[in-house]
Amino acid sequence: AQSVTQLDSHVSVSEGTPVLLRCNYSSSYSPSLFWYVQHPNKGLQLLLKYTSAATLVKGINGFEAEFKKSETSFHLTKPSAHMSDAAEYFCVVSSYGYNKLIFGAGTRLAVHP
């Protein structure tokens, strides 16, 4: 069975400070993991993906995530938040034998001046 838990429904940071969005997953097989961002009234944009290569994955807009199998985690980080990073972020898992994505509930990131 697959599942995704995003540990924070809301995260608020000041501009220029680090961002940490937490995600834990459960998967019967070796998973593929993704982070997507959704701005209001828009579709989802792929930030980065992990597909069993390097455990530290770099994505767009300065985001990166580290796959930790022992902790079943795939947390998203960014060293310095920008106002434009304010959005909804989804952690997503897929694995062999499943033709569909399993979404976390989402984390709303607010960035304050």
Add this chain to the structure above:
Amino acid sequence: GAVVSQHPSRVICKSGTSVKIECRSLDFQATTMFWYRQFPKQSLMLMATSNEGSKATYEQGVEKDKFLINHASLTLSTLTVTSAHPEDSSFYICSAREGGFNQPQHFGDGTRLSIL
């Protein structure tokens, strides 16, 4: 690369009307396309999965006759909401994927459907 175009972006129409939403992969061949529905402040809910030339696979609780899906080519899928009613008002998002489960889905910008 990996651009998915979804049209229209917004539809407002009267109850009883049928509405068609198009989803196109512009620069890749989409072996599989997906249709989602998103309620306010919630995650995406998968409605159906379609492979080119095959009948769509609907998720439990999604009415096949209400939400008609056609995946006529490797770059085009359509969702038709038949005889739409106010409870069908929602944000509908399509996605497309080239390859297997370990490949990402690429999403359109969504369609805001409002039924009066």
